[in-house]
Amino acid sequence: SQTIHQWPATLVQPVGSPLSLECTVEGTSNPNLYWYRQAAGRGLQLLFYSVGIGQISSEVPQNLSASRPQDRQFILSSKKLLLSDSGFYLCAWSPPPRLAATYEQYFGPGTRLTVT
């Protein structure tokens, strides 16, 4: 069966510091991968998605970036964090559209980021 991991689970970082959040998926190949953010009291905001290694689509302009160095690894980064980057970050995967009929996404446990 497939599993998705995120780490760290919680993170407290000062403003201006760098960020690296990692997401890995096991038990599947060529998944679509996604990064979402939930700010307090808000819904899910899609930040990035990837349909393959090195292929990143950005949904919202910001000071965050994403990379996919391996098929089942997705990394969210920032060079300098802002206070507004605080939130709950969720990684998700879905089977590639050519293999799936219904496009559901499966979510990881999330990372709580607090920028101080």
Place this chain on the structure above:
Amino acid sequence: AQSVTQPDIHITVSEGASLELRCNYSYGATPYLFWYVQSPGQGLQLLLKYFSGDTLVQGIKGFEAEFKRSQSSFNLRKPSVHWSDAAEYFCAVGDEYGNKLVFGAGTILRVKS
């Protein structure tokens, strides 16, 4: 572009009472529709999905949802709510390329004893 509206931000029901969470979507073709649940501090869990066929779909934890094309709705229902159902519920619609989901803003369910 697709969009999803969940009109109720908060809903409170008594334990044992029935539940209906509303979801309206905007999409030109036959939509792929989903309901997810999120407990505080956790990731999202898929409750159920609709993509074709029977318009009444069954999911996990005793939930069901009915797709009504004429009303552009996909409401989530449960006949008898348990205290453990207290969580936030998200409705989502898939885009035509199968690469993205568009989520509603969520409905927070509170269960009173």
